Amino acid sequence: MSDRIFINTTINGETMEIVADERDSLLEALRDRIGLTGAKEGCNNGNCGACAVIMDGRLVNSCCVLAAEIEGAEITTVEGLADNGKLSALQETFLEDAALQCGICTPGFLVASTALLDFNPHPTEHEIRFWLAGNLCRCTGYDKIIRAVQHAAERA
Amino acid sequence: MQDVKYTRPASIQEAIRLLQEGGPTARILAGGTDIIVMARERRRDTSVFVDIKAIPETMGINFDAASGLTLGAATPLYQIYRNETVARIYPCLVDSASLIGGTAIQGRATFGGNLANAGPAADSIPSLIVMECVANIVGPNGQRQVKAEDFCTAPGRNLLEAGEFIVSLHFPTPAANSGARFLRFIPRNEMDIAVVNSATNLTLDGNTVTAARISIGAVAPKPLFVLEAGAALIGKPLTDETIAAAANAARDAATPIDDMRGSIRQRKHLAYVLTERTIRDAARRARGEAAQEH
Numbered sequence: 001m002s003d004r005i006f007i008n009t010t011i012n013g014e015t016m017e018i019v020a021d022e023r024d025s026l027l028e029a030l031r032d033r034i035g036l037t038g039a040k041e042g043c044n045n046g047n048c049g050a051c052a053v054i055m056d057g058r059l060v061n062s063c064c065v066l067a068a069e070i071e072g073a074e075i076t077t078v079e080g081l082a083d084n085g086k087l088s089a090l091q092e093t094f095l096e097d098a099a100l101q102c103g104i105c106t107p108g109f110l111v112a113s114t115a116l117l118d119f120n121p122h123p124t125e126h127e128i129r130f131w132l133a134g135n136l137c138r139c140t141g142y143d144k145i146i147r148a149v150q151h152a153a154e155r156a
Numbered sequence: 157m158q159d160v161k162y163t164r165p166a167s168i169q170e171a172i173r174l175l176q177e178g179g180p181t182a183r184i185l186a187g188g189t190d191i192i193v194m195a196r197e198r199r200r201d202t203s204v205f206v207d208i209k210a211i212p213e214t215m216g217i218n219f220d221a222a223s224g225l226t227l228g229a230a231t232p233l234y235q236i237y238r239n240e241t242v243a244r245i246y247p248c249l250v251d252s253a254s255l256i257g258g259t260a261i262q263g264r265a266t267f268g269g270n271l272a273n274a275g276p277a278a279d280s281i282p283s284l285i286v287m288e289c290v291a292n293i294v295g296p297n298g299q300r301q302v303k304a305e306d307f308c309t310a311p312g313r314n315l316l317e318a319g320e321f322i323v324s325l326h327f328p329t330p331a332a333n334s335g336a337r338f339l340r341f342i343p344r345n346e347m348d349i350a351v352v353n354s355a356t357n358l359t360l361d362g363n364t365v366t367a368a369r370i371s372i373g374a375v376a377p378k379p380l381f382v383l384e385a386g387a388a389l390i391g392k393p394l395t396d397e398t399i400a401a402a403a404n405a406a407r408d409a410a411t412p413i414d415d416m417r418g419s420i421r422q423r424k425h426l427a428y429v430l431t432e433r434t435i436r437d438a439a440r441r442a443r444g445e446a447a448q449e450h
Contacts, residue, residue, distance in 0.1 A: 058263035133346035134258020
């Protein structure tokens with residue numbers, strides 16, 4: 001068995017100590033140790049973006065981060081995007097523009113789009129498509145997602 | 157994932173000791189975008205991760221005109237391509253850094269890891285080669301410097317000995333009137349593995365080429381530094397004929413395989429086309445103009 005480890009970290013603004021397996025990925029720690037199941041396991045190898053989270057200000061795939069690496073880090077997951085139940089602009093426009101069908105890619109797209117607008121509040125369509133190239137959606141054909149991000153940017 | 161230990165040494169010496177204690181299944185962890193997946197999928201037997209990101213020498217971007225650019229080997233790509241100095245003086249490195257994986261990969265992945273993985277299609281290595289990168293390597297027997305073009309030995313193989321790792325990458329300050337460009341061909345514009353890639357670094361005196369370094373990837377067991385292609389330009393005026401001669405030399409040096417990404421014939425052709433384009437764009441940058449080819 002891998003050793004138990006204790007990780008002091010901040011997740012969605014809350015300082016906490018997580019008990020995890022030494023071999024856990026960040027994705028496994030989020031889902032299986034603290035019950036934050038918003039980040040999804042799609043490919044588990046860094047191709048699909050369904051597990052995307054923001055780690056100290058940059059977008060990462062949580063399947064490609066070890067839980068042990070987030071000691072002292074600040075993590076934002078899809079659960080941290082709404083403010084006291086009030087949806088973020090992106091969450092609103094994803095709903096209004098029907099930028100999802102089955103929904104499994106949606107947490108990753110929301111987190112990746114949030115990181116984009118944090119970095120570049122008024123991206124071009126080209127910049128949005130390039131930024132989101134690491135997020136795969138097999139339902140929408142992407143156009144509705146791009147539109148939702150554009151509409152959220154217009155509201156900022 | 158198999159049982160694995162995680163260690164985070166704060167010094168080079170501590171990291172070397174951990175690598176020696178761990179033996180051949182101790183793995184350097186920098187960005188983790190390859191090694192974590194390979195360990196999980198059991199493509200690399202792994203007993204201990206040695207996370208080098210807490211070692212000060214492995215992180216950060218330092219430039220001064222006298223000594224050049226030093227990149228910590230574990231510096232994530234997004235920090236490299238967002239760095240104004242790197243973007244202004246080493247745009248060829250930005251060409252590579254901004255094309256490796258997608259945004260979430262670039263948040264973690266590193267040039268040190270891309271070089272150490274020694275992939276034949278690695279998107280940083282042609283740029284490292286033409287920009288005269290030297291890898292600063294440490295190990296039980298001290299330090300050594302290895303040129304990027306000498307580092308890879310075969311697909312997934314490099315010349316690191318037991319207990320060694322790359323601490324940083326050094327680049328000389330580019331010559332006046334020089335310019336460099338990296339391009340790759342893939343079926344989509346992002347998040348894929350190169351069918352062929354190419355980088356060129358040129359120095360011009362008027363329209364005469366005084367220095368040229370050309371590298372191509374995904375066309376051989378390791379990225380190629382094509383001396384013959386550079387030689388076709390050095391001392392000559394930059395014309396359609398000399399550019400074609402250099403691109404022909406790159407095509408002749410390519411010994412690609414057929415696979416799902418491309419045929420031998422297509423890859424040979426692409427080695428010509430991409431080399432021609434990187435030469436033209438490197439020349440544009442050498443003249444202070446923007447790159448144009450995509």
